[in-house]
Structures are given as C-alpha cells and as structure tokens.
Amino acid sequence: MAKGDRAALLQGTLDLLILKALSAGELHGLGVSRRVEQITGGTFQVQPGSLFPALHRLEEAGWLTSAWRSSENNRRAKYYALTRTGRHQLGHETSEWNRIALAIARALET
Amino acid sequence: MPIFRTLRNLARNLFLRGRVRREIDEELRGALAALEAEHRAAGLSHAEARRAAAIAFGSIDAIKDRVGDARTGASLETLARDTRFALRLLRRSPLFAVFAIASLALGIGATSAIFFLFDAVVLRKLPVPDPDGLVVASIGRSGGTGGTNNYSLPYPQFEAIAARSRLLDGVFAVNPMGRVNVAIGGQSESAEGLYVSGEYYRTLRLAPAAGRFLAPDDDRGGRAVAVLNYDYWQRRFGGRGDAIGGAVTIDQVPFTIVGVEPAGFSGTEVGRPYDVAVPLRTSASLSEEPPLWNRSAATWIYVMGRLAPGVTLTAAEQETQAIFAEAGLAAARSASDQQFAREAIWRLEPGARGIHSDLRQSYGRWLRLLLTLLGAVLLLASLNVATLLVARTDARQREIATRLALGAGRGRVVRQLVTESLLLALAAGALAFALAVVGSRALLGIAVPSAEIVPVHLAPDARLLVFTFAASIATCLIFGLVPAIRATRGGCLNAVRQVGGAPGRRLLDRVMVASQVALSLVLLVAAGLFLRTLDRLWAQDPGYQRSHVLMFSIEPRLAGRRGDEVPRTYRRVLDAVRGVPAVERVTMSAVRPISRNYYFVTSFRELGAITLPPERRVRVAFNHVAPGYFATLGVPLLAGRDFDDRDAVGAPRVAIISERMARHFSGSPIGQRLGAGSGAREVVGVVGDVRYARVKDQPREVVYMPIFQMAPRDIFYTPTVEIRGAAAATTLLPAVRDAVTHADPAITLFEVKTLEAETDESFAQERLLAILSGYAGAFAVLLAGIGLYGLATYSVLRRTPEIGLRMALGATPSAVRRLIVRESAVTIGAGAAAGLCAAFLAVQLLRSQLFGIEPTDPVALAGAVAVLLAIAAAAACIPAVRAARIDPLHALRLDT
Secondary structure (H helix, E strand, O other): OHHHHHHHHOHHHHHHHHHHHHOOOOEEHHHHHHHHHHHOOOOOOOOHHHHHHHHHHHHHOOOEEEEEEEOOOOOEEEEEEEOHHHHHHHHHHHHHHHHHHHHHHHHHHO | OHHHHHHHHHHHHHHOHHHHHHHHHHHHHHHHHHHHHHHHHOOOOHHHHHHHHHHHHOOHHHHHHHHHHHOOOHHHHHHHHHHHHHHHHHHHOHHHHHHHHHHHHHHHHHHHHHHHHHHHHHHOOOOOOOHHHEEEEEEEEOOOOOOOOEOEEOHHHHHHHHHHOOOEEEEEEEEEEEEEEEEEOOEEEEEEEEEEOOOHHHHHOOOOOEEOOOOHHHHHOOOOEEEEOHHHHHHHHOOOHHHOOOEEEEOOEEEEEEEEOOOOOOOOOOOOOOOEEEEHHHHHHHOOOOOOOOOOOOOOEEEEEEEOOOOOHHHHHHHHHHHHHHHHHHHOOOHHHHHHHHHEEEEEEEOOOOOOOHHHHHHHHHHHHHHHHHHHHHHHHHHHHHHHHHHHHHHOHHHHHHHHHOOOOHHHHHHHHHHHHHHHHHHHHHHHHHHHHHHHHHHHHHHOOOOOOOOOOOOOOHHHHHHHHHHHHHHHHHHHHHHHHHHOOOHHHHHHHHOOOOOOHHHHHHHHHHHHHHHHHHHHHHHHHHHHHHHHHHHOOOOOOOOOEEEEEOOHHHHOOOOOHHHHHHHHHHHHHHOOOOEEEEEEEOOOOOOOOOOOEEEEOEEOOEEOOHHHOEEEEEEEEOOOHHHHHOOOEEEEOOOOOOOOOOOOOEEEEEHHHHOOOOOOOOOOEEOOHHHOEEEEEEEOOOOOOOOOOOOOOEEEEEHHHOOHHHOOOOOEEEEEEOOOHHHHHHHHHHHHHHHOOOOOOEEEEEHHHHHHHHOHHHHHHHHHHHHHHHHHHHHHHHHHHHHHHHHHHHHHHHHHHHHHOOOOHHHHHHHHHHHHHHHHHHHHHHHHHHHHHHHHHHHHHOOOOOOOOHHHHHHHHHHHHHHHHHHHHHHHHHHHOOOHHHHHHOOO
C-alpha cells in the first residue's frame, strides 16, 4: 500500500528525474534507471513497472524521441533522447520544482 | 500541435497495434536480458542471475499492460477487445442472443411507439421560435375557481385587448372553418380551413416558405387572400412557386393565394391540421350566419398571444383582465350581455403546446395509461434478460474466477461483462426504433380510424431516437451491472469457492421469476378487463337496430345552394334513394345514432301543465329528423304518431319525445305542450329510449323535432341520410350513389359508413386498449413462462446427481416429477399471490377506462389466473418430465 502511495506522490518527480537523466545524452530504458539512481545518490530506485510506462507516456507527449540501436553488449535496445520541447519542459519543471521546494522548505522552517 | 500529436499517437496505437506491441515486448525483454547480463558480470551463476533479474524486474506481462495503459487510446483498445470478446461469446450462444435482443426490442419498441404518440399529442411544443413565450386565453367564471375554463371567447373583448395590451407582443384569434369546398382551376375537393386574425403569423414568429403571410391589413379589410399549409401546397400544387398569386375558390368565394406556411407547422391545435388559412374577417362573406363581431357574450374564437420580452404571465394576465372586463361592459347590449361581462374572467395560461386540443384532452390520459402498461412489459422483459444474464455469468463463474486469480482487476472484468450487455442493448435499441416507427403509425390508424388527414406529425425524430436508446441502455446497464458486480464480489478466492452455484443465487433467481409471474398476472388482468369492456360495449342495447343501416352525409351548401334550396335538395336526395330497389326505408337526421361531430343539448322548464323552477329544468339532447326516422332505425313508437309531410314550415310546431322524457309529464304527454312562447311545441309522439350519439352514455331524455319544419338558417349542421336495406348495407352503396348523382350531379356523398362500422369506430380507444393490453399480457406471460422453464431446467440440471440417487434408492418417476413440480409451484404460487394483490391495487387506476364491469370483474380475474396457470404448468412440467427420465446410473457417475 505504502509503495503505491509513494508512486502516486512522486509521479511528477519521476518525470522530472527521467528528463534530467536524459539531459546529458541518450540512454536505453535500463540506462535511465541506472542514471537516476546515480544522480540521486541511490535515493530513488525506479522499478521497471514505473519506468517503462513513464517513458512511453513522455514519448507520446513529444518530450522524448526513441530509436532502436545496438547496445554496448551488441543487443538491440530502444534508446531515448530529449526533444527540443522536452528540453524546454525540463527547464520549466526544474524552475517549478525549485519554487515548490523553496516554498515547502520555508514552510517547514517557521 | 498537441491535438495533432494525440491523433497521430492514436492512429499509430490503433492501426499499428501489432507492431507497437511487438516493440514493447522486445524492449522489455531486452532490458531483462541486459539486467541478467549485469548480474552475471557481477559473478552470479547463470540460473542465479536469471532469478535475480526476474525478481528485480517483476512480471513482464504486468508491465506490458501498464505501458499499454499509458499509451493514447488505451481505453478505446480495451473497448474494441471487449467488444470482440463479447461478440464471440454471443455468437457461441445464438439462442440466448436472439431471445434477449428480441424480448428487449419488443418491450422497448412497444413502449417507444406509445411514447412517440404521447410526445406528439401531449408533450411536444409548437414548432415556432420561442414557443415558451406563447400564452393561451380562456374564460373562467367568477365565484368558483374550480370547473373547466371555456377556451372560446367573444370578439369585441379580443379586439380591445389586441389594440390596447402593452404587455402582450401580439394577440391573435383563430376559428376552425371545418370542411370547406376548395376549387382550383375547376377541380374541387373538400379541405380543412381555418380563419386567422391579422396578427397570427407575426405573433407565432413564422417565416413563409414562399410568398408572404396575412398581415393585419388583410384582416381589417376582409381581403380575400389565402395562405396554404406546406403539406397542402405540396399535395395540391406539387410545391410549385407559381401557386403564389393563383386563384382558389373557397365555398364559391374567390380568394388569391399569397403565401405558404413553413414545413412542419400545422397550426396551433394538436390533432387539427388545416390546409388553408384565410382572414377572420372574410367569414362575413363565407358564412351564412350574421357575423358576431359586436356580440360581447357570444364565444366563438380561440385566442393566443405572446408575452412581451421580460413580462411575466401574471402581469400580462392582470393587464388584459382589466381590458377584458371593461371592453365587455362597454360592448354589452343587453342585460344578459352585462351579466356575462360581470361573471366572465379572462385567464391566461402557458401556451407553448398550443390551444386547447380535443385530441390531447381525450387521448392524453389514455396514452399515459398505455405508457404505464407497456412500461410494465418493458420492466418484465428486462427482468427476464437479467435472469438470463445472471445464469450466464453463473455459468462463466469458473472463467471469471480464473481471470480474477490471474490478476485481472475487478473493474476490468465488470467492464467486460457490461460491454456484453451494452451490445445487446444497442442491437435491441436499433430494432426497437424501427418497431416504434412502424408501430406508432399502426396504432394511430387504430386509434383514429377515419381521419382524413393524419392528425399528428409522426416523422421519426431525435427525441424518439434518444428515448429508445436511453431506454435500452438504461435497461441493460441496470440489469447487466448487477450480475456483473455480484459475480466478481469478494475477490478471486470467493469466486473460486463459489463455482457450482452460490448459495444466495437461487433465492434471487426465484424472486426474479416470481416477480415476472406477478407482473404478468397484473397485465393479464388488465387485458381481461379491457376485453370484457369491449364485449360489454357491443352487448349494450342502444335502443335502435344497428344492422343493415347505411349512412352518408350531404352538404348542399358546398354546391352553392342557399336558403330554401337546402331543404329542397334534401328532399330530392331522399326521394332518389327511396326509389332504389332493395332500399326498405330511408330517412334523415341532424345527429347520427353514433356521432363524432355533433351532440346537441338544450333544456326545458315548461312540460305541459308543469312549470319547473330554473334549477330543476330538464336537460335534454335533441335531434332534427325526417319522417320515418324511428322506423328506419327500429326505435319503437310507443304512443302517438311519427312525423309526416304535414309537419312542414308554417305548420303547427311539433315534437316527439323519448320515454324517459315522457315521465316528466303528468299523464300522457301526447297533445301537451313542450316549452313556452314562440318556441313551444306540441308533443305528438313518444318513442323508446336510445343511447344518444354514443353507446357508452346512459339513455337520457331526448327530444326530436321535424327537420323539414326548420327554417333554413336553423339548419346549422350537415345532416345524415340513413338507409335500411334488405341486404348487407354496403352492397346498396353503388346503386344509392348512382341514384343521388342522377338526381343532383352537384351533390357528393361523404362520411359514407354503415352503422355497425360507425359503432365499431366509436370503440376505437377501447379496442386499442384491448389489443395493446392483450399484446402486453401475452408477451408478459410468455416471458414469465420462459423464466419458469429456465429456472426449472437449471434446477434439474443441478440436482441430477441427487435425483439419480433418489431413483437408485427406489423413488418412482412420478415422485421425481412431483419433486421438481413442487419447487416450481412454490415460485408460481408466491408470484401469483403477489400478482393478485398488485392487480387489485392497479385495476383501481383503470376504473375510468372500463365500461359495464367492475375492476374486480370475476370473469377477467379468473380468466387471467387460468391463462397464467396453464402457461406456468406447461413451463414447470416439461423439465419435470425430463427429470423423471434421468438414468440413475448415468446420473450417479456425473462428477459434481
């Protein structure tokens, strides 16, 4: 139950993290998961059950493009990359996140 | 852009579904393999790596589902999949599909057909812009708030209101002309005419389909101009534009056609469409009666108006009430006019549905009753389909349980089951719509048998479509959702455990079937009562002999005859018919023995030596008849003499009275005087009582006066010629027609009908009630029978091992039959008992529609119960017989 709640709460966060993970360059699905784990210092471990639906959703929203390519160990894999609107969206969501984080931090200080 | 992208995604997900799905699959398997490879690289063994990767990844199928759900058009795809699945299931049980669709379609179709009529007659607003701004005027009497308002009004007050009201934006008057003779280019035919005042079209805010409308000036000047109804324009002129400006002769008076009304508009009175409208003021030249323009107490026009923007009905009513009272007093020319002006109160009511309609008045209540009746059938059909659906979901319990156990969401399973119901609903709705369109026409034909023009527009419209499909979908949702929710309740474990029949399920089944039995009994009782009513109507003795009588009407005035020419033409026609062989007797009367058109009433205070106080005056129906009337119709002459050729204009005024009227006199009424002053008549004969004009009315006091003693201006009706023949009445017709044409080629016969046919038509409402309630009852009892049969069959199936065991232990076949029948008998008994109670309550609502019997008529009740029991017994016995034939060895070997 608790897991489900957290997934719902972090829905928007997951999108932001995926966009951020891809901002440095294209990655395949598992690569995105690894990169998120890495840049959050291991705080977020994205399960495949959340990751893949999110990737497809973002692709359909036009923020990601995908292409089939062979991976490091010579296997065909689907690589995702940010589109121009995706990059724009990342900037927008980042500033939005900062605004909210600042507001919450202030609220908790008082 | 986002919309474009959404559409592209949708198209890709729907049309390249296979490819999209393959790609998702490949992507996920690739990722799993990569994960496995990572674990092996970290030093795990082959099997350990695979296991660890699978645990970390979770179920690939579940992820695939979630990815699919995240993609655009996911719900559409699910719907398509559910639909395909449902179609496959239905195709596998075609009998169920056909039965469910047919019973729903019949139930919904019949209800929709009645709704269609009800909508056209009662609910629909006039097809004019902003109908809600319209108001209808009437006159109430001061003192009492009760009683019915009079919708015909006097002219001077109308004129004053039209001129002075500020709160009404337009007021108009109409007056039906009745049948008129319309001649166009030498071709004449009869048509329906309407007088309208100048503001008619402006107030209704109509726009002409061609030409122009009547304007206030046309009316004020009494200009001979005419506007055609759209349908008439199409029928008579083929919708040609050159009809405008053409000449048309109405009752020998030349008119010019100036315009055509818009399509779909057929006047302000439901059930009385007209063909041609002319200015109200032209009635001065068209009618023989002196115009009533200045008579402030003569009520003859129907008035409607339109509220000015922002004005309430109450405000407009107050304003016009004052004008009405003032104008009434100002125009009063006698003491009785003044009394009228003081007592009459002008009233306004909402007029979106047009002026007071006889059709709406007489059929509205009755259609509501039919709607209830058929609504009950619909309920029954739904119950039946619900029972079937429950049985079906039950049979699929194992499948559903498996799906729940494999992780399908409950909502998902319910959605799939409901999709199946909706498919049934759509199929049934489409069939029902067709049925309603055809059915409502047929019903109208039975309800109004001799209408020359179809009295209401019955073009299938969006309202009917919405009603039909809303009814179908609502029915199926309610009755599809319940079994679906029940089947999935309690999750997968419970569902698996319940395989083989839920404990609560059998009771629910029984209750549903028992309520079908109850409902069908109520409908059967109603059908029985209406059939008995029809029977009793025919059995009534009307006081005359109905067989072998042929009737037709003639109207010399349509041929241009005026004054004395009118009765002279009557005589010529009567003489001509008398000469036809096989005609035994011929006569003429103002009112037919069965009449839809006329009902004349007056009252008398002076009866010979007796003078009654005004409040005890005798109200009588009267008729004008020619010599031989009583002999032709077989009404016995009890005393005195019949009218004869002596009773002509100028001769002493005489009357013949009915037996019931004779009782008001002291002693023999023969030779006594009836009435006082110049209107007094000498009673010369007494005849048997008859049911005047309608079979359903009780015999009442009737006074007959000789038609040939009337001054031509007092003949304000179109009389009927009655003929008694030796042979069947209709065989006389060709010879009679020839004789009349020979005697006077200008005279046409209309409303030709035998007295039996006229009687039959006067029972149209009762007959339609009997037919429809019979349909409802038969359908209901059939459905209940099928329900019972299904229940018993299922029970036998379920108890087969038990029965086998019983038989193996020595139970006789008849004991087994009893066992199964007893089970059904409980259901039938409970249903019938509940049905009888419900019927006792329900029939009280029918009381006003019954004739000659009580709502608790024992014949109808016993008949209904007998029919129900016969069907129920058959439905219960067939499975019982089958149960008795069970081979015990085979049954015991069955695995339960």
